Amino acid sequence: MDMALKTARVALVGNPNSGKTALFNALTGAHQKVANYAGVTVERKEGLIRAASGRTMSVLDLPGTYSLRARSPDEEVTRDAVLGRLAGETPPDVVVCVADATNLRLILRLVLELKAVGRPMVLALNMYDIAQRQGLRIDLEKLGAELGVPIITTVATRKRGIDDLIAAVETQVDVAAASENQWRSPDATELRTAAREAERIMKACVRPPERPDTLTGRIDSVLLHPLGGMIILMIILFAMFQAVFSWAAPLMDGIEGIVGWLGAGVAALIPDGLLQSLIVDGIISGVGSVLVFLPQILILFLFIIALEDFGYMARAAFLMDKIMGGAGLHGRAFIPLLSSFACAIPGIMAARVIDSKRDRLTTILVAPLMTCSARIPVYTLIIAAFIPNETVWGFVNLQGLVMFGLYAAGIVSALLVSLVIRKVFWRGAVEPFMMELPTYKVPDFKSVVFNLWIRAKIFVNRAGRIILPLVIILWVLATFPYPPENATMPDIDYSFAGMIGRALEPIFAPIGFNWQMVVALIPGMAAREVAVAALGTTYAIADAENATGLLASTLSSQWSLATALSFLAWYIFAPQCVATLGVVKRETNSLKWTWIMIGYMFGLAYLASFVTYHVAVALGGG
Numbered sequence: 343m344d345m346a347l348k349t350a351r352v353a354l355v356g357n358p359n360s361g362k363t364a365l366f367n368a369l370t371g372a373h374q375k376v377a378n379y380a381g382v383t384v385e386r387k388e389g390l391i392r393a394a395s396g397r398t399m400s401v402l403d404l405p406g407t408y409s410l411r412a413r414s415p416d417e418e419v420t421r422d423a424v425l426g427r428l429a430g431e432t433p434p435d436v437v438v439c440v441a442d443a444t445n446l447r448l449i450l451r452l453v454l455e456l457k458a459v460g461r462p463m464v465l466a467l468n469m470y471d472i473a474q475r476q477g478l479r480i481d482l483e484k485l486g487a488e489l490g491v492p493i494i495t496t497v498a499t500r501k502r503g504i505d506d507l508i509a510a511v512e513t514q515v516d517v518a519a520a521s522e523n524q525w526r527s528p529d530a531t532e533l534r535t536a537a538r539e540a541e542r543i544m545k546a547c548v549r550p551p552e553r554p555d556t557l558t559g560r561i562d563s564v565l566l567h568p569l570g571g572m573i574i575l576m577i578i579l580f581a582m583f584q585a586v587f588s589w590a591a592p593l594m595d596g597i598e599g600i601v602g603w604l605g606a607g608v609a610a611l612i613p614d615g616l617l618q619s620l621i622v623d624g625i626i627s628g629v630g631s632v633l634v635f636l637p638q639i640l641i642l643f644l645f646i647i648a649l650e651d652f653g654y655m656a657r658a659a660f661l662m663d664k665i666m667g668g669a670g671l672h673g674r675a676f677i678p679l680l681s682s683f684a685c686a687i688p689g690i691m692a693a694r695v696i697d698s699k700r701d702r703l704t705t706i707l708v709a710p711l712m713t714c715s716a717r718i719p720v721y722t723l724i725i726a727a728f729i730p731n732e733t734v735w736g737f738v739n740l741q742g743l744v745m746f747g748l749y750a751a752g753i754v755s756a757l758l759v760s761l762v763i764r765k766v767f768w769r770g771a772v773e774p775f776m777m778e779l780p781t782y783k784v785p786d787f788k789s790v791v792f793n794l795w796i797r798a799k800i801f802v803n804r805a806g807r808i809i810l811p812l813v814i815i816l817w818v819l820a821t822f823p824y825p826p827e828n829a830t831m832p833d834i835d836y837s838f839a840g841m842i843g844r845a846l847e848p849i850f851a852p853i854g855f856n857w858q859m860v861v862a863l864i865p866g867m868a869a870r871e872v873a874v875a876a877l878g879t880t881y882a883i884a885d886a887e888n889a890t891g892l893l894a895s896t897l898s899s900q901w902s903l904a905t906a907l908s909f910l911a912w913y914i915f916a917p918q919c920v921a922t923l924g925v926v927k928r929e930t931n932s933l934k935w936t937w938i939m940i941g942y943m944f945g946l947a948y949l950a951s952f953v954t955y956h957v958a959v960a961l962g963g964g
């Protein structure tokens with residue numbers, strides 16, 4: 343190995359959705375998110391590779407852009423990285439311009455702009471498999487000569503052309519005479535000249551496809567139909583929630599069985615006493631009660647990941663644009679809001695694709711209203727306990743229907759809140775929708791399975807890192823101090839947890855919460871699903887005979903229907919996630935807006951629970 347070779351810094355730059363991240367993953371073995379719509383990457387990510395020559399390269403994945411004239415925060419990241427304006431960073435040694443080979447027109451303008459920056463460059467013609475399938479003819483030699491850069495064809499998802507690309511980058515590293523940066527924001531005349539030049543090169547080097555992609559057009563004529571498309575969108579969402587309930591049941595029973603078996607086994611091994619109580623009632627029952635929901639989360643993500651890969655999500659955004667625009671949301675808010683179904687944190691970060699400050703802030707403020715996956719355990723637990731598992735209207739699973747309703751409630755309230763934000767804080771027209779519709783692709787089986795695996799790991803990791811410690815703390819609070827000799831109530835009533843719960847109970851009594859729920863909500867502030875584990879712990883300890891028994895059946899005997907519905911309503915709105923609040927603070931750079939969000943969400947949670955509870959009681963659900 344030659345230690346004299348200096349580490350080369352390589353930046354991947356290109357239009358959105360051209361496969362930069364797929365290429366980054368292929369090069370470095372990383373697992374950054376790849377999906378078939380624009381605006382997936384919003385941050386710079388760095389990875390290291392070792393070339394065959396022994397040289398180390400640091401590769402930079404960047405957000406997609408059409409021009410260095412950055413408009414939104416994610417595009418600014420790319421501009422600054424390319425120009426070496428980021429603090430403590432020099433410009434990259436080599437710029438790899440990643441092109442969607444089937445869509446060269448726009449990338450040519452970017453290539454011309456990048457050339458003015460003066461860094462050595464390689465053009466990667468990615469998605470070359472699709473270009474070949476379409477019979478698109480690109481004169482590579484001529485194109486290379488016109489642009490004056492080496493060209494490599496790649497298929498990032500199949501790891502094809504990767505070694506050639508690395509080799510080509512290496513030949514450029516030592517092109518010492520990287521010329522001075524001559525880039526500055528172009529004016530209108532220069533833009534027109536560049537566009538004409540790109541058009542000329544396009545004509546000279548690319549012959550249109552023999553088999554143009556008519557499939558995308560044909561599918562779009564159905565899926566984007568103003569009425570038909572909307573109906574199909576509803577059917578897809580509806581089927582998704584039906585599947586979440588009907589497919590998950592056997593898997594959940596399996597996990598529940600394992601948890602019960604484990605608890606009984608451990609209880610038999612360890613003598614009665616504190617240690618047994620900690621492990622069985624505290625840890626196994628608490629963590630197990632959350633892990634049971636893994637199948638549902640994975641089924642939901644199976645749908646989302648497959649639809650993303652297929653290219654449907656951008657169409658859904660297109661369909662929703664009228665409705666979102668009517669509510670004062672920017673068209674590009676769709677993807678951030680969609681990401682928030684997994685977790686509000688990536689969703690809030692994805693709002694960086696929105697260039698207008700106000701539109702971005704509105705999106706950030708409503709993103710936590712979308713139903714994140716941490717709510718699924720809570721929703722499912724309450725639904726399983728209180729909503730009968732029946733079929734209504736002949737084919738609709740009632741539990742799935744309620745789940746659909748809860749998701750819809752999240753979406754509708756996000757729309758209403760953004761409407762209010764528009765009316766109260768700022769007025770003005772919403773920008774028109776401008777999102778490229780990607781071509782449809784058959785979802786890649788391996789990548790779908792892999793993405794599911796990542797989701798499963800995140801969920802189980804949370805159970806270990808966040809839920810386990812909180813459950814142990816809660817067990818301590820619920821166990822000590824011991825009850826007095828002549829105790830008449832369950833032990834937990836005399837514990838610290840009991841005292842805290844009772845002290846706070848008056849605040850929550852008007853919305854129908856008992857003190858056990860209040861206790862569960864406290865660790866639930868850190869992460870929503872911990873409330874399920876906490877309920878498991880408080881009720882397991884309160885009811886020793888039924889230690890590892892089914893939490894759902896315990897709840898259905900302890901809570902009224904009105905209380906259960908009120909709890910669901912609370913969970914639609916309450917801002918119970920410390921990590922999200924931290925990200926809001928960071929992304930808005932404003933404590934004021936973070937507090938406004940906390941305030942409005944708690945306010946709505948209390949109001950919604952109050953109304954739900956009293957209406958349900960009035961209707962006989964008390």
Ligand SMILES: Nc1nc2c(ncn2[C@@H]2O[C@H](COP(=O)(O)OP(=O)(O)OP(=O)(O)O)[C@@H](O)[C@H]2O)c(=O)[nH]1
Nearest residue numbers: 359360361362363364377381382383406469497498
């Ligand atoms: N058929 C085929 N699909 C590809 C190839 N490279 C990427 N894709 C797919 O193209 C889509 C976009 O890939 P990404 O890597 O997310 O694109 P990106 O350039 O990082 O996009 P942004 O981060 O939004 O700018 C995904 O669905 C990939 O699976 C390729 O060479 N061939």
Ligand SMILES: [Mg+2]
Nearest residue numbers: 362363382383
């Ligand atoms: Mg990307």
